[in-house]
Amino acid sequence: MSKLSRSTILMPVFIPTAVVMVLLVIGASVNPQLASGLFAQVLGFTTETFGWFYMLATALFLMFIVILAFSPYGGIKLGPDHGTAQYNFIEWISMLFSAGYGIALLFYGVAEPVIHFATPPLSEPQTIAAAKEAMQIAYFHWGFHIWAINGVVALTLAYFAFRHGLPLSMRSTLYPIIGEKIHGPIGHAVDVFAILGTLFGLATSLGISVSQINTGLNYLMPSIPVNTTVQVIAITVITGLALISVLAGMDKGVKRLSILNMTLATSLMLFVFIVGPSVFILNAFMENTGSYLGNIVERTFSLQAYQQGDWITSWTLFIFAWTISWSPFVGIFIAKISRGRTIREFIAGIMLVPTIFTFFWFAVFGDTALNMIMVQGYESLISEVQNNQAIALFKLLENLPFTQVVSGLAVVLIITFFITSSDSGSLVIDSLAAGGRSDTPAWQRTFWVVILGVVASVLLLAGGLQALQTAAIVSALPFTMIILIAMFGMWRALRIEGHRDESLANENRLPPHLLKLESWRNRIDYITEQPSREDVLGYIKGTVMSSMKEVAEKFKETGWHPEVNYDDTNNRAVLELQYGDDVEFWYEVRLTHQDIPVYYKDRVSSEISQDHYYRAKVHLRRGGQVYDLYGYQSESVINDIIDQFEKYLYFLEESPNSLPWRMQEHDDDITLEQGSVFDK
Numbered sequence: 001m002s003k004l005s006r007s008t009i010l011m012p013v014f015i016p017t018a019v020v021m022v023l024l025v026i027g028a029s030v031n032p033q034l035a036s037g038l039f040a041q042v043l044g045f046t047t048e049t050f051g052w053f054y055m056l057a058t059a060l061f062l063m064f065i066v067i068l069a070f071s072p073y074g075g076i077k078l079g080p081d082h083g084t085a086q087y088n089f090i091e092w093i094s095m096l097f098s099a100g101y102g103i104a105l106l107f108y109g110v111a112e113p114v115i116h117f118a119t120p121p122l123s124e125p126q127t128i129a130a131a132k133e134a135m136q137i138a139y140f141h142w143g144f145h146i147w148a149i150n151g152v153v154a155l156t157l158a159y160f161a162f163r164h165g166l167p168l169s170m171r172s173t174l175y176p177i178i179g180e181k182i183h184g185p186i187g188h189a190v191d192v193f194a195i196l197g198t199l200f201g202l203a204t205s206l207g208i209s210v211s212q213i214n215t216g217l218n219y220l221m222p223s224i225p226v227n228t229t230v231q232v233i234a235i236t237v238i239t240g241l242a243l244i245s246v247l248a249g250m251d252k253g254v255k256r257l258s259i260l261n262m263t264l265a266t267s268l269m270l271f272v273f274i275v276g277p278s279v280f281i282l283n284a285f286m287e288n289t290g291s292y293l294g295n296i297v298e299r300t301f302s303l304q305a306y307q308q309g310d311w312i313t314s315w316t317l318f319i320f321a322w323t324i325s326w327s328p329f330v331g332i333f334i335a336k337i338s339r340g341r342t343i344r345e346f347i348a349g350i351m352l353v354p355t356i357f358t359f360f361w362f363a364v365f366g367d368t369a370l371n372m373i374m375v376q377g378y379e380s381l382i383s384e385v386q387n388n389q390a391i392a393l394f395k396l397l398e399n400l401p402f403t404q405v406v407s408g409l410a411v412v413l414i415i416t417f418f419i420t421s422s423d424s425g426s427l428v429i430d431s432l433a434a435g436g437r438s439d440t441p442a443w444q445r446t447f448w449v450v451i452l453g454v455v456a457s458v459l460l461l462a463g464g465l466q467a468l469q470t471a472a473i474v475s476a477l478p479f480t481m482i483i484l485i486a487m488f489g490m491w492r493a494l495r496i497e498g499h500r501d502e503s504l505a506n507e508n509r510l511p512p513h514l515l516k517l518e519s520w521r522n523r524i525d526y527i528t529e530q531p532s533r534e535d536v537l538g539y540i541k542g543t544v545m546s547s548m549k550e551v552a553e554k555f556k557e558t559g560w561h562p563e564v565n566y567d568d569t570n571n572r573a574v575l576e577l578q579y580g581d582d583v584e585f586w587y588e589v590r591l592t593h594q595d596i597p598v599y600y601k602d603r604v605s606s607e608i609s610q611d612h613y614y615r616a617k618v619h620l621r622r623g624g625q626v627y628d629l630y631g632y633q634s635e636s637v638i639n640d641i642i643d644q645f646e647k648y649l650y651f652l653e654e655s656p657n658s659l660p661w662r663m664q665e666h667d668d669d670i671t672l673e674q675g676s677v678f679d680k
Helices: 011-030 032-070 089-097 101-118 128-142 144-163 170-183 185-220 228-248 250-275 278-300 311-325 327-336 343-374 380-387 389-398 403-433 442-505 520-528 533-557 598-603 634-654
Strands: 561-567 572-579 583-595 612-620 623-628 663-666 669-672
Touching: 011 032, 011 185, 011 403, 011 442, 032 144, 032 278, 032 311, 032 343, 032 442, 089 250, 089 327, 089 343, 101 128, 101 185, 101 250, 101 343, 101 380, 101 389, 101 403, 128 144, 128 278, 128 311, 128 343, 144 170, 144 311, 144 327, 144 343, 144 442, 170 185, 170 442, 185 228, 185 311, 185 327, 185 389, 185 403, 185 442, 228 403, 228 442, 250 278, 250 343, 250 403, 278 343, 311 327, 311 442, 327 403, 327 442, 343 380, 343 389, 380 389, 389 403, 403 442, 533 561, 533 572, 533 583, 533 612, 533 634, 583 634, 612 634
Parallel strands: none
Antiparallel strands: 561 572, 572 583, 583 612, 612 623, 663 669
């Protein structure tokens, strides 16, 4: 069996997920009416009992990410200190929006302001006060809070995966709390919740998207009816298109579609801005932004405790819980594309740019709709949107020039957003089910694309959007607790990293980082050559492994417990030294590759037979180092291991009570045991 076809599925994660999905699909298919009633009861119980918890957690996420941005830890990179950003700023921002929020903007950009204007929770309906309140609510629902939710998940994932070498999986965020137990049943359970939340959150997004596609096609071609049959057919067709993108991969498929999405979305927004009430839009944008910032604290903690009705459930709680439920998908996807950025750069990018764009989107579409109603007398838009939210965008475009062309563009845009949500979501679910791996076979990615389409279709047939909303809100409950724990763990890990850097910076008795015992002539040969994969692999398996084994023998004599292994999957040699249950040193040499430099290709292009050159990079638990060992003799490798080990011991001596992974109470104070992946 070839490597490309070999399964990478992690069975303790896959089997429970599959059981839940199968039971859901069978139950909802056999008796849709019973399933619909059950969904309604579960939705009511969850929102009435835990609504306060969702709102409090969301507030904590926002406060955490703002504090972190202004803290000294903001300069830490999501990856090794020498790493660079994988995607440029435009590509990065484009892919942020394609993580599903394009669908929300297209669906709610007109519908939500119009509905809140007609039936506001506090103001007199259809008044100037109602218009202001409607826009403030829309800004609140799609502003800083939802990006804080996704930002916390993405940030913790990227930090633990790229800086500390843990799998890009939700289980890794709990390492500071439970340590190596993330590889056991607790870690498996976390990833199961993450997959189910992602499935239900994405199914909700796709259900909303396909209802708008169906409505748009009916608007352009009245012979096409609006019903679940057409919507299921649309899911099937577009799932097939998403499959093509998934098989193309992240760079060729998802990135290109994301840039296309942003180009089309920006073009549509600018068109409406130019032909609409431009000056009014700009004035409203400024005023609404100020009102949002001025009332953000009150709205954050408002649950309408003294009012009757289910408005808060239908809107605020649903939107925040929906965001939490699929934050594993958005978080992992954003983490994948954010490697190499600093924490402060990451937070600024994910909080400010999408939020400002979202606010202007709602100003363009929402305020244009309100202007049509209040100034131009297009009051029938209210009843049309109340009857069918999916038609809101098309009814707005109906009153602008080039209606048919622009409406057709809108349908195409919804479809492309649908595809990018489906393909990127499937890639994330596939990675979660494989324990954080991304090198999964094509059939495995295909499986998850198909499953996502099936779940969305079955939930639509069983109870429409209410069933989708119920699945999203309920699945968000356990995951909210997981995010809170991950947030706490990251803060403790950052404190340790800061203390470690400070202690090592003040230490002045260590020998030079690496003893370069080879002749300078050999070093010049090494610097100017571009070693092949076979050369470096042979060096790691030979010189590095023999050096590690020699070191291990000596440490064994001194009472330490050494272990030397070679990992064929990740092409790395690993030396682990342990003393008791708490003190553990980790040193690995890993095969990495980089593109052949342009200057080198140009100079000796006739001799180049490869696109990459390879290195034997040193990695510690806290991430990759800025040097590689290829070309050094065994004596130098041994000295480097000892140097890093001595630094590790010095850190333990200087910070005996700073490691938070296993906390114990002594008297009235909390002291912390030593030992973690982050102190190496």
